[in-house]
Amino acid sequence: MTALICVAVVLIAFLAVAYLRAPLWLSSLLIVLGVVYGVATHGLNVIVATVIVAILAVLNIKPFRRAFITNPLFSVFKKITPAMSQTEQEAVDAGTVWWDRDLFSGKPDFGRLHRFPAPKLTAEEQAFLDGPTEQLCAMLDDWKITHDTKDLSPEAWQFIKDQGFLGMIIKKQYGGKEFSNLAHARVVTKIATRSGSAAVTVMVPNSLGPGELLQHYGTDAQKNYYLPRLAKGIEIPCFALTSPEAGSDAGGIPDYGVVARGSYTDPRTGERHEDVLGIRVSWEKRYITLGPIATILGLAFKLYDPDGLLGDKKDIGITCALIPTEHEGVQIGRRHYPGTSVFQNGPNWGKDVFIPMDWVIGGKDYVGQGWRMLVECLSVGRCISLPAMSVASGKLSSFTTGAYARIRNQFGLAIGKFEGVDEALARIGGFTYQMDAAQSLALTGLDMGEKPSVLSGILKYHNTERMRKSINDAMDVHAGKAVCIGPNNYLAHGYQAIPVAITVEGANILTRSMIIFGQGAIRCHPFVLKELRAAMSNDAAAFDSAVIGHIGFTISNAVRSLVMGLTCARFAGSPKSGPTSVYYRNTMRMSSAFAFVADMGMASLGGSLKFKEKLSARLGDALSNLYIATAVLKKYQDEGATAEDLPLVQWAAQTALYDCQVALDGFLNNHPNRALAWLMRRVVFPFGLTQRAPADAIGTRIARLLMEPSASRDRLTEYMYKPTAETDPVGVLDHALKAVIATEAAEGKLRKAARGGQVSGWTSHAQLADAQGKGLITQEEFSAITRARQLKRAVIMVDDFDQQLNNPDPEVTTRVVF
Missing domain, CATH: 2.40.110.10 (Butyryl-CoA Dehydrogenase, subunit A, domain 2)
Incomplete structure (x- = not known):
C-alpha cells in the first residue's frame, strides 16, 4: 500500500509540474527527490531508481542530450522536412503573430487579452462616419446602380473623391485622412449596408x-x-x-x-x-x-x-x-x-x-x-475589407429580418414566433455577433501595429462564410419578398454577390485547407519555426534547444488536456466570474486540446500533413473557432458586459467552442494512424464530446431581441446605415415595427371580436370600420391600426414590372385594392 501511495504521490507531482509547465530542471529535480524518497522509505528498487536518474541526467546535461537524443533526431528531421520555396519562406516571414500565438500555446493569457484596448474611434473619425459617410449612403440608389447605370452616379463619384474616401489610409502629410484601421473598416461597413458596389469602390484604394x-x-x-x-x-x-x-x-x-x-x-x-x-x-x-x-x-x-x-x-x-x-x-x-x-x-x-x-x-x-x-x-488588408463587408451583411440581415419577422403575420401570428423562423433569427444574430467580434479584435491588433497574417486568413474565410449563412437565413425568412428583385428588395443583391467575397483575396476553399493552419502551425507555434530554421541552417545546437522545449510543451498540453477533460475544466482559471466564466474555462481546455492534437498530428504525419488538406483544414477550423470564442468574450467586456447582450454572447461563444470540438473530432476520426487517434481521443475527450450546441431557449431570446427595438439590437446593428424615410425600403422597417408593436393589443382585441361574431365585413378594413362604428375600438385605435397596416403593406409588398421587366411600379407599396 505504501508503494502505491508513493507512486501516486510521484504521479500527482508529475501531473502538477506538467500542468503548470515547470521548466525541465525543476521537473527533473522533483522526480529525483521522489525517487530518493522512494528508495529511502519504501524500498524502491535501486536499479530502477538509477535508470530514472540516468535518463534525467541525459536530458538535463546538454552534451549528453545532444549526443544521445537530439542529434540523431536532427538527422532524421532534416531528411523528412520538406524544402521551403522562396515564396513560402516570404509568406512565413510576412506579418506578425499576436493573440493567435496565445491560442496555439494551449494556455492563453486572458489577462493579456483584456488588456488590449477596446476599439474606439477618434472624434474626427466618428464625425466622418456621421457626416460624409452618412451623406454618401443617402446618395446611393443600389437598384439604379446595379440595373440602370451599372456604375455609381457621377455625383457619388465626385463626392467620394472630394471628401477623401479614397485616401483614408494615406498619411495627413500627403493630404490623406490617416484614419485608423478601425475607422477604415467601419466606413466600409456602413457603406456596404447601403450598396456593395459603392463599398468595393471605396475599400479597394484603401486596401491592397x-x-x-x-x-x-x-x-x-x-x-x-x-x-x-x-x-x-x-x-x-x-x-x-x-x-x-x-x-x-x-x-x-x-x-x-x-x-x-x-x-x-x-x-x-x-x-x-x-x-x-x-x-x-x-x-x-x-x-x-x-x-x-x-x-x-x-x-x-x-x-x-x-x-x-x-x-x-x-x-x-x-x-x-x-x-x-x-x-x-x-x-x-x-x-x-x-x-x-x-x-x-x-x-x-x-x-x-x-x-x-x-x-x-x-x-x-x-x-x-x-x-x-x-x-x-x-495581412492587413484581408483583416479589413471583406470582413467589414461580411459584418455589414450580418448587420443588415439582423436589422431587416428581425423587423420583418415581427411585422409579417401568418395564421394570425408574427412569423418570428414560429420556432423554425426563430431558429434562423438566432443564427443571424449569433453569426453577426461573431463576425463583428472577430473583426473588432483583429482591428485592435492592427491599430497596435500588428500585422497578424494568420488572423487575416481566419477573418477572410470565417467572416465571409458566416455572411453566406446569415444572408441565406435572411432570404429564407423573407421568402418571396427576397426572391423577386426590385427597388424594394434589400437582400437580393447581397445574396447574389456572395460569390465575390468567397472567391477574391484567396479562394475560401484554399484559405481554409492550406493557409490558416499551414501558416499558423509555423508562425504561431512556439517551437516549429525554430526547428525549421535550425534545419535550414544546419544548426544542431538551436535544434536541441527547440526540440527539448517542444517535447515538454507537448507533454504539458497532453496533461492539461487530460486533467481538464477529466474535470470538465471546472478548476481551470477564469478572469471573469458570472455567466461567461464557463466559456473562459472551456476555451482554456480546448486550446490545450488543440495544441496537443496539432503537435501529434505534425509529429505523426510530418511534411505529408501539408498535402492532407482535409486534416489541415479541420485543425485550422479548431484554431479559428478558438479565436472567435475569445473575440466574443472580449467584445462583451469591451461593451460593458451588459446582461441584455448575454444571449448573443452565450450563443456565439458556445457555438464557437462546439465547432472547435467538431473540428477536432473530425481530425481524430480521419487520422490515418488509428491507434494514435484512439490514444489522442482518450486524452482530449476522456468522457466523450462534452461541448454542446446552444440550447433552443438561448436562440429564442436572440430572436426576441431582434424583433423589437432595444439597446442590445442597436449595439448589434451599430455602424449600419439606417435611413429614416418611410419611402425607403429599409427606412420604413423601423416605423412599421414600432407601429405593429404598438397596435398588437388592439389587433388582438379586433380578432377576438371577429371570432365572436361582434363585427362583420368581408375584408379586414371593413371589419375595422365596423368595430369602430360599434364602439369596440376607439378612434385613436382605429387610426393607429390603419397606419400600422399601411406601413406593414409597404414592408411586405413585392415589386412588379411591365412585360419587359423594365419599369417597376413606383406605387406598388401604396396601391389599394381592398
Missing part, C-alpha cells in the same frame, strides 16, 4: 494597392508625387495581381519583365527619355477592381535579368511597379460583370511595354521584393 504599397515601400519621389494625388482622387488606383493561369497561386504568375535599356515617353509630362535602364513587361491580368477606369496601374510580375544589367542574379523574382494607364502599350477599359455587384472590374494587358526602373515601387533596390511586399500588406 498602390497607396498602401507606396506608403510602406515607395521612394520619396514616388510618395511625394502619387500619394497627394491618390488622396484627392486625382488618380484612381488599381492593383493587378491575378492572372488567367494563376488564380490563388499568386506565386505562379506567368507575367514577366526583362531588364533592358530602352526609350519611352512619360505620359505624365510628355517628356521623351532615351536609352534608360528599365524593364520590358508583358502581362495579362483579370478580376482587377477599378481596373477599367484606373489612371495608375500597380502591376506584379516576375523579373529576369539575362544580360546581368543589375548584377549576377538572373531570376530576380516577383516585382511590383506603378504604370500610368495612359502609357503606351497598356490596354484597359474592358469590364467583367460580377453578378449584381457592378463595381468597376475588368482585365488589362500589355506586350513588351517598356517602363523605366524608377517606376518599380521602391526603385531599383526593391526589385524581386514584390512577393514579400504583397503578403505583408495583404
Whole structure:
C-alpha cells in the first residue's frame, strides 16, 4: 500500500509540474527527490531508481542530450522536412503573430487579452462616419446602380473623391485622412449596408494597392508625387495581381519583365527619355477592381535579368511597379460583370511595354521584393475589407429580418414566433455577433501595429462564410419578398454577390485547407519555426534547444488536456466570474486540446500533413473557432458586459467552442494512424464530446431581441446605415415595427371580436370600420391600426414590372385594392 501511495504521490507531482509547465530542471529535480524518497522509505528498487536518474541526467546535461537524443533526431528531421520555396519562406516571414500565438500555446493569457484596448474611434473619425459617410449612403440608389447605370452616379463619384474616401489610409502629410484601421473598416461597413458596389469602390484604394504599397515601400519621389494625388482622387488606383493561369497561386504568375535599356515617353509630362535602364513587361491580368477606369496601374510580375544589367542574379523574382494607364502599350477599359455587384472590374494587358526602373515601387533596390511586399500588406488588408463587408451583411440581415419577422403575420401570428423562423433569427444574430467580434479584435491588433497574417486568413474565410449563412437565413425568412428583385428588395443583391467575397483575396476553399493552419502551425507555434530554421541552417545546437522545449510543451498540453477533460475544466482559471466564466474555462481546455492534437498530428504525419488538406483544414477550423470564442468574450467586456447582450454572447461563444470540438473530432476520426487517434481521443475527450450546441431557449431570446427595438439590437446593428424615410425600403422597417408593436393589443382585441361574431365585413378594413362604428375600438385605435397596416403593406409588398421587366411600379407599396 505504501508503494502505491508513493507512486501516486510521484504521479500527482508529475501531473502538477506538467500542468503548470515547470521548466525541465525543476521537473527533473522533483522526480529525483521522489525517487530518493522512494528508495529511502519504501524500498524502491535501486536499479530502477538509477535508470530514472540516468535518463534525467541525459536530458538535463546538454552534451549528453545532444549526443544521445537530439542529434540523431536532427538527422532524421532534416531528411523528412520538406524544402521551403522562396515564396513560402516570404509568406512565413510576412506579418506578425499576436493573440493567435496565445491560442496555439494551449494556455492563453486572458489577462493579456483584456488588456488590449477596446476599439474606439477618434472624434474626427466618428464625425466622418456621421457626416460624409452618412451623406454618401443617402446618395446611393443600389437598384439604379446595379440595373440602370451599372456604375455609381457621377455625383457619388465626385463626392467620394472630394471628401477623401479614397485616401483614408494615406498619411495627413500627403493630404490623406490617416484614419485608423478601425475607422477604415467601419466606413466600409456602413457603406456596404447601403450598396456593395459603392463599398468595393471605396475599400479597394484603401486596401491592397498602390497607396498602401507606396506608403510602406515607395521612394520619396514616388510618395511625394502619387500619394497627394491618390488622396484627392486625382488618380484612381488599381492593383493587378491575378492572372488567367494563376488564380490563388499568386506565386505562379506567368507575367514577366526583362531588364533592358530602352526609350519611352512619360505620359505624365510628355517628356521623351532615351536609352534608360528599365524593364520590358508583358502581362495579362483579370478580376482587377477599378481596373477599367484606373489612371495608375500597380502591376506584379516576375523579373529576369539575362544580360546581368543589375548584377549576377538572373531570376530576380516577383516585382511590383506603378504604370500610368495612359502609357503606351497598356490596354484597359474592358469590364467583367460580377453578378449584381457592378463595381468597376475588368482585365488589362500589355506586350513588351517598356517602363523605366524608377517606376518599380521602391526603385531599383526593391526589385524581386514584390512577393514579400504583397503578403505583408495583404495581412492587413484581408483583416479589413471583406470582413467589414461580411459584418455589414450580418448587420443588415439582423436589422431587416428581425423587423420583418415581427411585422409579417401568418395564421394570425408574427412569423418570428414560429420556432423554425426563430431558429434562423438566432443564427443571424449569433453569426453577426461573431463576425463583428472577430473583426473588432483583429482591428485592435492592427491599430497596435500588428500585422497578424494568420488572423487575416481566419477573418477572410470565417467572416465571409458566416455572411453566406446569415444572408441565406435572411432570404429564407423573407421568402418571396427576397426572391423577386426590385427597388424594394434589400437582400437580393447581397445574396447574389456572395460569390465575390468567397472567391477574391484567396479562394475560401484554399484559405481554409492550406493557409490558416499551414501558416499558423509555423508562425504561431512556439517551437516549429525554430526547428525549421535550425534545419535550414544546419544548426544542431538551436535544434536541441527547440526540440527539448517542444517535447515538454507537448507533454504539458497532453496533461492539461487530460486533467481538464477529466474535470470538465471546472478548476481551470477564469478572469471573469458570472455567466461567461464557463466559456473562459472551456476555451482554456480546448486550446490545450488543440495544441496537443496539432503537435501529434505534425509529429505523426510530418511534411505529408501539408498535402492532407482535409486534416489541415479541420485543425485550422479548431484554431479559428478558438479565436472567435475569445473575440466574443472580449467584445462583451469591451461593451460593458451588459446582461441584455448575454444571449448573443452565450450563443456565439458556445457555438464557437462546439465547432472547435467538431473540428477536432473530425481530425481524430480521419487520422490515418488509428491507434494514435484512439490514444489522442482518450486524452482530449476522456468522457466523450462534452461541448454542446446552444440550447433552443438561448436562440429564442436572440430572436426576441431582434424583433423589437432595444439597446442590445442597436449595439448589434451599430455602424449600419439606417435611413429614416418611410419611402425607403429599409427606412420604413423601423416605423412599421414600432407601429405593429404598438397596435398588437388592439389587433388582438379586433380578432377576438371577429371570432365572436361582434363585427362583420368581408375584408379586414371593413371589419375595422365596423368595430369602430360599434364602439369596440376607439378612434385613436382605429387610426393607429390603419397606419400600422399601411406601413406593414409597404414592408411586405413585392415589386412588379411591365412585360419587359423594365419599369417597376413606383406605387406598388401604396396601391389599394381592398
